[in-house]
Amino acid sequence: KKSKMTSSLYGLISSHWDSNVIPKIQEYVTIPNQSPSYDPEWKTNNLINNATDLLFNWALSQNVEGLRAEIVREQDRTPVIFIEISGTDNVQETIMMYGHLDKQPPLTDAWETGLGPYTPVIRDGKLYGRGAADDGYSIFTALTSIKALQTQKLPHARIVVFIEASEESGSPDLDFYIEKLTPRIGQPSLIICLDSGCGNYQQLWLTTSLRGMIAASITVSVLKEGVHSGAASGIVPSSFRILRGLLDRLEDPNTGKILSQAFYVEIPKSRIEQVKRSAQTLGKSIITDLPFVDGVEAMDSDVETLLLNRTWRPTLSVIGAEGFPTLKMAGNVLRTSSSLRISVRLPPLVDPEIAKAELIRILTEDPPYHAHVSVEDVHGGPGWNSPDLEPWLERAADEASKEFYQKPLSFIGEGFSIPFMGMLSKMFPKAQFLITGVLGPQSNPHGPNEFLHIDFAKRLTCCVAQIVHQHFVQHQKSS
Numbered sequence: 001k002k003s004k005m006t007s008s009l010y011g012l013i014s015s016h017w018d019s020n021v022i023p024k025i026q027e028y029v030t031i032p033n034q035s036p037s038y039d040p041e042w043k044t045n046n047l048i049n050n051a052t053d054l055l056f057n058w059a060l061s062q063n064v065e066g067l068r069a070e071i072v073r074e075q076d077r078t079p080v081i082f083i084e085i086s087g088t089d090n091v092q093e094t095i096m097m098y099g100h101l102d103k104q105p106p107l108t109d110a111w112e113t114g115l116g117p118y119t120p121v122i123r124d125g126k127l128y129g130r131g132a133a134d135d136g137y138s139i140f141t142a143l144t145s146i147k148a149l150q151t152q153k154l155p156h157a158r159i160v161v162f163i164e165a166s167e168e169s170g171s172p173d174l175d176f177y178i179e180k181l182t183p184r185i186g187q188p189s190l191i192i193c194l195d196s197g198c199g200n201y202q203q204l205w206l207t208t209s210l211r212g213m214i215a216a217s218i219t220v221s222v223l224k225e226g227v228h229s230g231a232a233s234g235i236v237p238s239s240f241r242i243l244r245g246l247l248d249r250l251e252d253p254n255t256g257k258i259l260s261q262a263f264y265v266e267i268p269k270s271r272i273e274q275v276k277r278s279a280q281t282l283g284k285s286i287i288t289d290l291p292f293v294d295g296v297e298a299m300d301s302d303v304e305t306l307l308l309n310r311t312w313r314p315t316l317s318v319i320g321a322e323g324f325p326t327l328k329m330a331g332n333v334l335r336t337s338s339s340l341r342i343s344v345r346l347p348p349l350v351d352p353e354i355a356k357a358e359l360i361r362i363l364t365e366d367p368p369y370h371a372h373v374s375v376e377d378v379h380g381g382p383g384w385n386s387p388d389l390e391p392w393l394e395r396a397a398d399e400a401s402k403e404f405y406q407k408p409l410s411f412i413g414e415g416f417s418i419p420f421m422g423m424l425s426k427m428f429p430k431a432q433f434l435i436t437g438v439l440g441p442q443s444n445p446h447g448p449n450e451f452l453h454i455d456f457a458k459r460l461t462c463c464v465a466q467i468v469h470q471h472f473v474q475h476q477k478s479s
Contacts, residue, residue, distance in 0.1 A: 012148050029129030033103055055136075056069060097161045120132070191434070210435075256299060397463070403462075418435075
């Protein structure tokens with residue numbers, strides 16, 4: 001009976017994806033709705049509004065029973081799609097589902113031939129295009145899962161779907177909207193976030209932790225105007241050399257290890273055990289799935305060490321630069337200044353405010369040659385460590401994984417951030433969290449050639465539907 005129900009649910013959801021979901025995600029991909037941090041004209045070019053309207057109108061067209069939806073808009077803020085779906089027999093127990101619709105920059109020139117950020121292409125079962133996986137699919141999975149349950153007359157709790165439009169900018173509007181909508185959200189007992197990753201495409205993965213992040217722009221200035229390098233070098237210190245030395249205060253240049261203990265926490269034993277199990281499941285694929293240039297080696301050969309590096313240890317990345325001419329335009333000039341944009345990933349339990357203060361101190365204290373050093377546009381947020389899953393939820397997720405992927409549930413920490421999670425953990429401390437997503441090997445969110453693995457997304461939608469149904473069953477038992 002279970003096998004028959006499983007087959008029926010998958011067939012229903014797969015068919016709906018093929019006919020109703022995939023074409024609409026393809027249409028969404030064509031909209032260049034970059035997150036506000038990357039699009040200074042977002043308020044006037046209507047790209048975010050266009051994407052919001054597209055997804056909102058699709059939601060209304062699904063004929064989900066008991067659905068009420070609106071686009072919540074406030075002046076100078078990105079919009080939010082807010083959806084409420086009545087529970088079966090009008091039960092008030094609530095599940096909240098989260099996703100976002102804003103996109104990272106396109107990186108157009110870096111995509112493979114035949115692919116592009118705003119030209120949707122289906123190839124080998126993957127839908128390529130910016131935002132398809134991060135995180136445009138989320139509203140489709142959320143509503144398709146509920147529609148499938150209703151079609152099969154399987155009961156579910158009250159559902160709240162929250163789709164924001166500024167996540168890739170650090171969710172600056174999130175506090176405002178959550179506070180505004182809290183009376184309508186209620187007190188969810190389960191929060192499902194559809195903006196995370198998976199270790200492979202063969203089973204359901206739940207995220208156990210997320211790293212925090214600090215981003216900052218550092219500028220070193222030494223001259224009022226550029227000077228012939230033959231006349232000034234040896235007298236005027238290089239702004240780049242000074243900047244390089246300041247970064248060496250933060251990070252060991254030989255190992256990549258962050259030096260200050262303010263950026264570290266003791267890793268919980270339970271997370272170390274989970275990393276060991278993940279390492280056995282994934283093996284060397286965490287290395288081989290990355291697009292290394294031929295001959296380049298990973299920072300360590302031990303898989304457990306690499307997983308802990310990615311999830312529970314701080315790292316530095318240089319993500320942008322200014323003050324440098326292009327190679328073709330580079331004359332023999334000692335430049336006035338050097339600027340870098342840096343990103344520091346923080347372990348889940350590190351206080352970002354303490355880390356931020358330490359970062360500024362390290363980079364600005366006693367600069368060489370009394371060079372002018374500024375650290376600006378500093379922002380970031382905390383990481384997140386999942387509360388323990390209640391036995392019914394872990395059991396339901398494991399059963400769903402076995403039924404729809406034929407493999408057991410697995411757990412993984414992620415190295416990126418989802419600001420929403422820390423906020424909701426504080427607001428709803430009694431809620432259970434199911435954090436999952438489609439960002440798996442080579443899907444390359446934020447980079448070129450981003451793709452959505454279609455069959456994996458279909459099966460994930462099935463898992464969400466089954467877990468939502470089991471949530472109803474569990475809470476009917478305990479009520």
